Amino acid sequence: MVGIIFGGRSGEHAVSLMSARSVAQAIDRNKYDVTMIGISKAGHWIGGDDPLRELEQGGYDAPGRALLGAPRQGELMSVSAALVPGELRLAPVTELDVVFPLVHGTYGEDGALQGLMEMADVAYVGAGVVGSALSMDKGIFKSVMSAAGLPVLPHLVITRAQFAEQPDQVVAQCEAALHYPLFVKPANLGSSVGISRADDAAGLHGALVEAARWDRRLVVEQGIDAREIEVSVLGNDMPQASSVGEIRPRRGFYDYIAKYVSGDSELLIPAPLSPELTERAQSLAVEAFKAVDCAGMARVDFLLDKSTDQLWLNELNTIPGFTEISMYPKLWAAAGVGYPELIDRLIELALERKADRDRTERTFEV
Template identity: 50%
Template sequence: MAKKLRVGILFGGRSGEHEVSLLSAASILKAIDRRKFDVVPIGITKTGRWLTAGGAQALLTGNHSESADLVLQAEAETTASPADAVTALVPDAASLGSGRLDVVFPVLHGTFGEDGTIQGLFELADIAYVGSGVLGSAAGMDKDAMKRLFAQARLPIVKHVTVLRTAWEASPRKTVAAIEAALKYPIFVKPANLGSSVGISKVHDRKELGPALTLAACFDRKIVIEQGVGGAKKKARELEVAVLGNDDPKASVVGEIVPGKEFYDYEAKYLSDGSVPIIPAKITAAESKQIRAMAVEAFRACDLAGLARVDFLMEPDGKRRIYLNEVNTLPGFTSISMYPKLWQATGLGYSDLISRLIELAFERHKERSRTSFSFNVAKG
């Protein structure tokens, strides 16, 4: 019998999407093919402490005590020698059991998990991992940098401006004037680096703009303000495509989300059942072909790998123009999340999708291993 691959499922983390990560990880742990994989749950608390075995399971089920974790962390900081400090970063070998992990499946949504930081740690450790690398993850997280890459690839995006938190705090009137000169209400105000619609506001007039900018500034130093699609009276159609692959990515069927609220915010995504997914979306064959091609182009423009959900906005009537909104390099991964549901509708089931992502992680790691990092090796 072939040896099972040892897969670390990494979840939790310090971001505002901690709870979403727990939901995704629980679904993956339930569905992953145990005949192929020996699974090691690894949790990261909101304070940044790494947990395995019973500690990871307690975090997953909501039984882990953050207050106790803070006490342990304080004690460690006062008693540990500098050589011991590294253990705060990664789980110790004993807690992982015998043997090294073959691959890590990070299910860390948002900051410190989706932005290239944890990917850099995996690269340093020379371990295969699911998803995009450092550059792709960082570009896919930063909405300002992402839009610059989309523009360079000549992909259609909505009109937008970016302001710095320091500029907003130093000159609020000047900032508001610059935004109003460039865009028309309604507009969307977003932190540049965050996911799951955290910190996003739809702004209808000047009275709402200041509070929206202040809210977004809580979550990032850069704030992206976008022109609303559809105008004041009609909402844009929100379309989504799942992309899978490395150098030769494929796109799923196109799906549509009909939000139960004015737009698809955090509450509409995770806390209410008013939003309705429509798979496949009710669009023409030509529109579907165009959107799927654009999804692959966006994936390549940001140098992504493994997986991504690519989101679009379509004008509700008239010319039905389509705009690329953003990519999400580690989308929600519960069995009812849009990414796996889109692949289910395309013919790839949830458990098989997990297996395929792990295969792609090894494929990308093997390709990277061909790269020389020493001049003498390359020359020789």
């Protein structure tokens, strides 16, 4: 039984529903039984006949109905109020062999959901706790890339507390280390939410105020005039890179509107790059994947400096947009791996990784 988990308490809730609908339609039903497990915007877990439709219709805000079970049970449990006030009643809903988490962003892509599945001892698609968490945090991700000798743009990490206490000093510190334009980002968010470009001190101040609404850690990054290059990676210990893609946003930068509202960004597959740059993007993507101990899948995004042709690692998405027309599956399709086959491979990789984990000894007795 494959459990597809989607929705969730994240800015990318709606994108997640689209990914879930695509996977549910394409997954090989002769091979897999499928249970749909939705998480509402308020964080309630819902099972039942058609949780996807319930969330798509919006406004769902009933108490939770489903929960992952205890270790070794690998079960999904329904939760309801017991006859005794204040107590809950748990009833098994179904056994799960593997979970396909399609919750993007907070609580889904950041290791929280992965931790829950580890505790329940259930196999799941994609990166584990560490890989998820440190790929989600833009500041820590850059530190790990630097430590692995991989190229990231010059940047500073600032806490909201620091900025609140000494705003002028923070602005001066950024101006001393970097030069305009700068990009200011909340460390732990996706979909360009809270990100802005600053071209002077006043702009930087405003950008920091905005980013500080969304996270307690802020990343201030050297802005460059860049092309946006993306590579899909698939595998566990021996990951492979897909064809290389490019996104050409029609607006100023690839912000939330360009990503999900206007729909007029151009996807170029393969990206018009020299063979050398194509190969470099692919090998950097695989190295980044290994450096964060990723598993299953990741879409690795680069900024390619238009004036120097230098490739900078920007981010690694462990649960990338996964509709049939999203970049991650499209890059694999261009490399000869179709969408249903990709889903199949990811489930196999999840089971393989679980089997590998189960070989690890955990008890030590003297």
